[in-house]
Amino acid sequence: MLYFLKHGCIEWLIGSILALCTIEVEAQPDNHVQSIEVTFNKTSSLVFPTVIKSVDRGSRDVLAQKAKGVENVLQLKAARPGFTETNLTVITADGRIHHFTVNYSKEPVAQVVNIGDDDNADDDLQKLIFQSMMTESELEKYASQIVNIKRSIRFIGESKHKIGLSLNGIYIRDNIIFYHFRISNSSNINYDIDFLRFFVQDKAKVKRTASQEVDMKPVYVYGDDQQIVANTVQDIVYALEKFTIPDAKRLHIEMFEKNGGRNLELSIRNKTIVNAKLIK
Secondary structure (H helix, E strand, O other): OHHHHHHHHHHHHHHHHHHHHHHHHHHOOOOOEEEEEEOOOOOEEEEOOOOEEEEEEOOOOEEEEEOOOEOOEEEEEEOOOOOOOEEEEEEEOOOOEEEEEEEEOOOOOOOEEEOOOOOOOOOOOOOOOEOOOOOHHHHHHHHHHHOOOOOOOOOOEEEEOOEEEEEEEEEEEOOEEEEEEEEEEOOOOOEEEEEEEEEEEEOOOOOOOOOOOEEEOOOEEEOOOOEEOOOEEEEEEEEEEOOOOOOOEEEEEEEEEOOOOOOEEEEEOHHHHHOOEEOO
C-alpha cells in the first residue's frame, strides 16, 4: 500500500509540474508576431529595414500600399471602422517574413512603426529607401524648372484628331532622366488619358519574328497626366531611372485615350537620349 502511495504521489507531482510547464509555454507570446493598430481616417506607416517585396492581407478590411517613391514604407488604413482582427504578412528583400496581427482602433498608439531587428536597442526610425536617390521634393523642384525651359528637341511629335503629343526636351540629373512632353487638345472634347507607356522595342520587327518589349516605369510624374481639357495645352514631365538603348532598338511612348480612339505614339533613338541636357 505504501509503495502505491509513494509512486502515486510521484506520478501526481510529475504530472502537476508538466501541466504548469505547459500552461507557462502557452502563455508566452509569439515573439515573431507583432500587433498593429489602424484606423479609418488616418494612415499608419510601417518602416522596414530593407525593400518590401511582397504584401499579403488577411482581409479586405485593411488597405495596404507601398508609399509612393519609397521602397521600404508600407502604408496601412482601415477600409471600414470596427473590423474584426485580421493579419498581414510582409516579405522583405533580406529574405525575412514579417507577421502581424492587425486590429482596429479609433486612436492607434503609434502611426509610424519602425520594424527593426528584435535585438536593436535604439528606437530610431529606419532610413527611407527611395526608388531613386532623389526625394520627391527634389524631383518636383527639377521638373518644375524643366517645364519653363525653352523647347530643345524638335520634330519628335505626332498629331491627329486635334490631339498633339510632342517631346520638348530630355534632361538628366544624377541617375534620373526627365522627359518633357507637351500635349495639346484643340478639339472641343476633353481628352482623358488612359495611360502613357514607355517601352523599348526593336527598331524594325521582321515578319514572323518575335519582338520583346521592355516596359520602363516612371518614378515620378509632374503635371496632370489624367486629362487634357478641351482647347488647352498641358506640360507633363516624366522622371525615369537613367538608361540607354542599343542602336537597333527604339524607346517608344504610347498615349491612349480612355474610352476613345485618339491614340498617339512617339519613337525615340538612343542618340536623342544620350544628348540629354544637364539640369542644375
